[in-house]
Amino acid sequence: MRFRAIEATLHVAMGINTLEIANRLEAAEREGRTAEEIALVFQEVFEQQLGQLVTKDYLHAELDRLRAEFRAEIAQLRTEMAELRAELKGEIAALRAELKGETAALRAELKDELAALRAELKSELGQLRNELEGDIADLRSDSLGLRGELQVLRADMEKMELRITNAPTVRLGALIAGAVAVLGGLNIFF
Numbered sequence: 714m715r716f717r718a719i720e721a722t723l724h725v726a727m728g729i730n731t732l733e734i735a736n737r738l739e740a741a742e743r744e745g746r747t748a749e750e751i752a753l754v755f756q757e758v759f760e761q762q763l764g765q766l767v768t769k770d771y772l773h774a775e776l777d778r779l780r781a782e783f784r785a786e787i788a789q790l791r792t793e794m795a796e797l798r799a800e801l802k803g804e805i806a807a808l809r810a811e812l813k814g815e816t817a818a819l820r821a822e823l824k825d826e827l828a829a830l831r832a833e834l835k836s837e838l839g840q841l842r843n844e845l846e847g848d849i850a851d852l853r854s855d856s857l858g859l860r861g862e863l864q865v866l867r868a869d870m871e872k873m874e875l876r877i878t879n880a881p882t883v884r885l886g887a888l889i890a891g892a893v894a895v896l897g898g899l900n901i902f903f
Contacts, residue, residue, distance in 0.1 A: 734758075 734754050741750030 737754065738747065738750055741747050
Protein backbone atom coordinates (compact mmCIF):
# COMPACT_ATOMS: atom_id res chain seq x y z
CA MET A 714 0.00 0.00 0.00
CA ARG A 715 2.79 2.37 0.63
CA PHE A 716 3.64 2.11 -3.06
CA ARG A 717 0.25 3.55 -4.00
CA ALA A 718 1.51 7.04 -3.12
CA ILE A 719 4.43 6.57 -5.56
CA GLU A 720 1.94 5.27 -8.13
CA ALA A 721 -0.28 8.37 -7.78
CA THR A 722 2.70 10.73 -8.05
CA LEU A 723 4.10 9.04 -11.15
CA HIS A 724 0.69 8.80 -12.78
CA VAL A 725 -0.17 12.49 -12.33
CA ALA A 726 3.32 13.88 -12.99
CA MET A 727 4.36 11.82 -15.98
CA GLY A 728 1.39 10.01 -17.43
CA ILE A 729 2.86 6.56 -16.79
CA ASN A 730 1.00 3.26 -16.34
CA THR A 731 1.25 3.40 -12.59
CA LEU A 732 -0.95 0.40 -11.87
CA GLU A 733 1.59 -1.89 -13.45
CA ILE A 734 4.42 -0.25 -11.52
CA ALA A 735 2.59 -0.53 -8.18
CA ASN A 736 1.89 -4.22 -8.79
CA ARG A 737 5.57 -4.82 -9.59
CA LEU A 738 6.69 -3.03 -6.43
CA GLU A 739 4.24 -4.93 -4.22
CA ALA A 740 5.39 -8.23 -5.73
CA ALA A 741 9.01 -7.21 -5.15
CA GLU A 742 8.26 -6.32 -1.49
CA ARG A 743 6.81 -9.80 -0.90
CA GLU A 744 9.97 -11.29 -2.34
CA GLY A 745 12.23 -8.92 -0.37
CA ARG A 746 13.74 -7.07 -3.28
CA THR A 747 11.92 -3.75 -2.84
CA ALA A 748 14.87 -1.38 -3.11
CA GLU A 749 16.17 -3.10 -6.20
CA GLU A 750 12.75 -3.02 -7.88
CA ILE A 751 12.24 0.67 -7.00
CA ALA A 752 15.57 1.46 -8.61
CA LEU A 753 14.57 -0.49 -11.75
CA VAL A 754 11.16 1.26 -11.93
CA PHE A 755 12.74 4.68 -11.63
CA GLN A 756 15.32 3.79 -14.26
CA GLU A 757 12.61 2.67 -16.70
CA VAL A 758 10.49 5.74 -16.02
CA PHE A 759 13.39 8.13 -16.53
CA GLU A 760 14.47 6.35 -19.71
CA GLN A 761 10.93 6.50 -21.00
CA GLN A 762 10.59 10.18 -20.10
CA LEU A 763 14.01 11.11 -21.49
CA GLY A 764 13.12 9.35 -24.71
CA GLN A 765 10.14 11.64 -24.97
CA LEU A 766 12.14 14.80 -24.31
CA VAL A 767 13.23 16.61 -27.43
CA THR A 768 15.84 19.23 -28.02
CA LYS A 769 15.24 22.72 -29.29
CA ASP A 770 17.04 21.89 -32.52
CA TYR A 771 14.82 18.85 -32.97
CA LEU A 772 11.72 21.02 -32.48
CA HIS A 773 12.94 23.56 -35.04
CA ALA A 774 13.73 20.80 -37.52
CA GLU A 775 10.31 19.22 -36.95
CA LEU A 776 8.60 22.60 -37.40
CA ASP A 777 10.55 23.22 -40.61
CA ARG A 778 9.58 19.77 -41.86
CA LEU A 779 5.92 20.38 -41.03
CA ARG A 780 6.04 23.81 -42.71
CA ALA A 781 7.57 22.31 -45.84
CA GLU A 782 4.98 19.52 -45.82
CA PHE A 783 2.20 22.06 -45.34
CA ARG A 784 3.55 24.26 -48.15
CA ALA A 785 3.82 21.24 -50.43
CA GLU A 786 0.21 20.32 -49.70
CA ILE A 787 -0.88 23.91 -50.38
CA ALA A 788 1.07 23.91 -53.66
CA GLN A 789 -0.52 20.58 -54.60
CA LEU A 790 -3.98 21.96 -53.80
CA ARG A 791 -3.28 25.06 -55.90
CA THR A 792 -2.16 22.87 -58.78
CA GLU A 793 -5.27 20.72 -58.47
CA MET A 794 -7.44 23.84 -58.32
CA ALA A 795 -5.75 25.24 -61.44
CA GLU A 796 -6.28 21.92 -63.25
CA LEU A 797 -9.89 21.81 -62.14
CA ARG A 798 -10.39 25.43 -63.21
CA ALA A 799 -8.90 24.66 -66.64
CA GLU A 800 -11.03 21.53 -66.94
CA LEU A 801 -14.17 23.47 -66.01
CA LYS A 802 -13.33 26.22 -68.50
CA GLY A 803 -12.97 23.59 -71.20
CA GLU A 804 -16.28 21.99 -70.27
CA ILE A 805 -18.01 25.37 -70.18
CA ALA A 806 -16.57 26.29 -73.60
CA ALA A 807 -17.71 22.94 -75.01
CA LEU A 808 -21.18 23.42 -73.52
CA ARG A 809 -21.40 26.93 -74.98
CA ALA A 810 -20.40 25.63 -78.40
CA GLU A 811 -22.94 22.82 -78.14
CA LEU A 812 -25.70 25.23 -77.09
CA LYS A 813 -24.74 27.60 -79.90
CA GLY A 814 -25.00 24.77 -82.41
CA GLU A 815 -28.34 23.62 -81.02
CA THR A 816 -29.64 27.20 -81.08
CA ALA A 817 -28.57 27.66 -84.69
CA ALA A 818 -30.19 24.35 -85.65
CA LEU A 819 -33.39 25.33 -83.85
CA ARG A 820 -33.43 28.71 -85.61
CA ALA A 821 -32.99 27.05 -88.98
CA GLU A 822 -35.73 24.54 -88.19
CA LEU A 823 -38.12 27.28 -87.09
CA LYS A 824 -37.24 29.36 -90.15
CA ASP A 825 -38.04 26.39 -92.41
CA GLU A 826 -41.30 25.73 -90.58
CA LEU A 827 -42.30 29.40 -90.89
CA ALA A 828 -41.49 29.37 -94.61
CA ALA A 829 -43.57 26.21 -95.09
CA LEU A 830 -46.43 27.75 -93.10
CA ARG A 831 -46.28 30.94 -95.18
CA ALA A 832 -46.33 28.91 -98.41
CA GLU A 833 -49.27 26.86 -97.16
CA LEU A 834 -51.21 29.96 -96.10
CA LYS A 835 -50.42 31.66 -99.41
CA SER A 836 -51.67 28.61 -101.30
CA GLU A 837 -54.85 28.43 -99.21
CA LEU A 838 -55.47 32.16 -99.66
CA GLY A 839 -54.97 31.75 -103.42
CA GLN A 840 -57.49 28.91 -103.49
CA LEU A 841 -59.94 30.92 -101.42
CA ARG A 842 -59.49 33.92 -103.72
CA ASN A 843 -60.16 31.74 -106.77
CA GLU A 844 -63.28 30.27 -105.15
CA LEU A 845 -64.55 33.76 -104.25
CA GLU A 846 -63.84 35.05 -107.74
CA GLY A 847 -65.76 32.06 -109.15
CA ASP A 848 -68.66 32.75 -106.80
CA ILE A 849 -68.64 36.44 -107.77
CA ALA A 850 -68.62 35.51 -111.47
CA ASP A 851 -71.54 33.14 -110.87
CA LEU A 852 -73.45 35.89 -109.04
CA ARG A 853 -72.77 38.34 -111.87
CA SER A 854 -73.95 35.77 -114.38
CA ASP A 855 -77.05 35.10 -112.27
CA SER A 856 -77.75 38.83 -111.97
CA LEU A 857 -77.41 39.24 -115.73
CA GLY A 858 -79.88 36.38 -116.22
CA LEU A 859 -82.25 38.00 -113.72
CA ARG A 860 -81.93 41.32 -115.51
CA GLY A 861 -82.80 39.61 -118.79
CA GLU A 862 -85.83 37.93 -117.21
CA LEU A 863 -86.83 41.24 -115.65
CA GLN A 864 -86.64 42.95 -119.02
CA VAL A 865 -88.78 40.20 -120.56
CA LEU A 866 -91.36 40.66 -117.77
CA ARG A 867 -91.37 44.42 -118.29
CA ALA A 868 -91.92 43.93 -121.95
CA ASP A 869 -94.76 41.48 -121.27
CA MET A 870 -96.37 43.94 -118.86
CA GLU A 871 -96.11 46.75 -121.35
CA LYS A 872 -97.79 44.55 -123.94
CA MET A 873 -100.60 43.74 -121.51
CA GLU A 874 -101.09 47.38 -120.72
CA LEU A 875 -101.39 48.14 -124.37
CA ARG A 876 -103.91 45.40 -124.88
CA ILE A 877 -105.97 46.57 -121.97
CA THR A 878 -105.96 50.17 -123.09
CA ASN A 879 -106.64 49.25 -126.73
CA ALA A 880 -109.33 46.71 -125.99
CA PRO A 881 -112.85 47.55 -127.17
CA THR A 882 -115.22 48.94 -124.61
CA VAL A 883 -117.60 46.12 -125.25
CA ARG A 884 -115.32 43.77 -123.67
CA LEU A 885 -114.96 46.13 -120.77
CA GLY A 886 -118.74 46.37 -120.44
CA ALA A 887 -119.11 42.62 -120.59
CA LEU A 888 -116.48 42.31 -118.00
CA ILE A 889 -118.31 44.78 -115.75
CA ALA A 890 -121.66 43.03 -116.30
CA GLY A 891 -120.13 39.69 -115.50
CA ALA A 892 -118.62 41.09 -112.33
CA VAL A 893 -122.00 42.57 -111.30
CA ALA A 894 -123.71 39.27 -111.96
CA VAL A 895 -121.24 37.43 -109.86
CA LEU A 896 -121.59 39.97 -107.14
CA GLY A 897 -125.37 39.90 -107.44
CA GLY A 898 -125.36 36.17 -107.01
CA LEU A 899 -123.60 36.74 -103.78
CA ASN A 900 -126.36 39.04 -102.59
CA ILE A 901 -123.94 41.74 -101.69
CA PHE A 902 -126.00 44.63 -102.99
CA PHE A 903 -129.44 43.54 -101.90
